Structure formats: structure tokens, C-alpha cells
């Protein structure tokens with residue numbers, strides 16, 4: 001059941017101490033309370049402004065972070081021009097203490113957030129490093145397979161039928177592109193031993209490309225550059 005409380009009445013006391021001062025301040029300024037007393041919603045407080053222009057705030061029972069909302073609510077009361085505030089703002093000893101604790105909490109949270117950001121950055125760096133290593137290895141493997149096929153074709157060609165030099169040249173180009181890709185990836189792999197492994201196999205494949213290009217060139221002069 002919702003109970004309405006005006007400014008002249010005594011409002012129910014909130015179980016959380018940090019809500020009491022802002023609520024008392026709102027009451028003193030002519031705000032009214034719709035006391036709901038639901039498990040999560042304590043009530044809604046509304047300023048005495050004309051309908052449609054009224055300010056209000058919700059009061060939770062024990063929600064986490066409610067201290068912040070209590071302070072925000074107090075600011076809302078102070079900003080509202082509809083109410084009547086007499087005397088200087090209530091600025092008790094407890095309020096100041098709560099405020100400084102909140103500030104400290106804010107600093108600690110910012111620090112924690114910073115640390116989390118750093119951790120996440122490091123983790124995502126590690127993830128992409130793992131990914132890059134895997135890709136580099138796959139790329140090198142792909143290149144090796146393509147080049148092996150090419151080698152077989154070339155050998156078969158040398159022995160029997162004529163080969164299509166453009167097909168071979170195309171395979172070589174793709175092989176070279178893979179090697180270049182693997183090398184670029186290796187340059188970004190942070191772990192020296194892994195990067196080295198990729199670089200070594202990329203180097204071998206690179207030399208292999210060169211040897212095959214020479215053979216293609218001997219078989220079909222100009223073919224390795226035919227359609228580049």
C-alpha cells in the first residue's frame with residue numbers, strides 16, 4: 001500500500017542512515033513522499049513544483065551503490081527551485097565523512113578499473129599473439145602444401161607431358177604471398193622461439209620458391225613473370 005506524506009508530517013525513517021539526511025532535507029524543502037515500502041522500492045519523493053515540471057527521485061531500500069543515489073538525490077533537492085529551503089544546507093559531520101568516503105571509494109574504483117583495463121589489454125594481447133602464431137604456422141603449412149603440389153607437377157612435367165607455365169607461375173605467386181604473410185605475422189609474434197620457428201620455415205619456403213622459379217624459368221623462359 002502506498003502512503004502519501006506531506007511536508008508537515010513525520011516521514012518513516014529509512015533503514016539506511018545515508019538516506020535520512022537527504023530525505024529530511026527534501027521534506028523540509030516542501031517535497032512529498034509516496035511511501036511504497038516494497039522489498040526493493042522504499043518510496044518516491046516529489047518536489048512541490050507544478051504538474052509536468054516536478055522533480056522527483058526514487059529511494060531504494062538497500063540497493064548497492066545507493067549511497068551515491070542518496071547524494072545525487074540531495075543535489076536534486078538543492079537544485080530544484082520549487083521547494084522552500086531555509087537556512088544553509090544541512091552539512092553535518094556524518095555527511096562530510098560519507099562524502100569523503102565516497103570520494104575515496106571512487107578513487108579506489110577508478111584504480112581497480114585501471115587495473116582491470118590493463119589486465120584485459122594484456123589478455124587480449126596474449127589472445128591475439130596465440131592467434132597470430134597459429135595463423136602463421138597454418139599459413140606456412142599451406143604454403144608448403146601448395147609448393148609441394150607445384151613441385152610434383154613440375155617433376156611430372158619434366159618427366160612426361162608439358163606443363164602449363166601459367167598454372168605453375170600462379171602457384172608460385174600464391175606460395176610467395178603466403179610466405180610473405182607468414183613473415184609479416186612472424187614479425188608480430190612476441191615470443192622469440194615461436195617467431196623464430198615461423199621465420200625459419202618461411203625462410204626455407206622462400207628459398208624453395210626461388211629454386212622452383214629457376215626451374216620454371218629453365219623450362220619455360222619468361223613464364224614466371226608471364227602474367228604478373
Ligand SMILES: [Zn+2]
Nearest residue numbers: 047055080082
Ligand atoms: Zn522541482
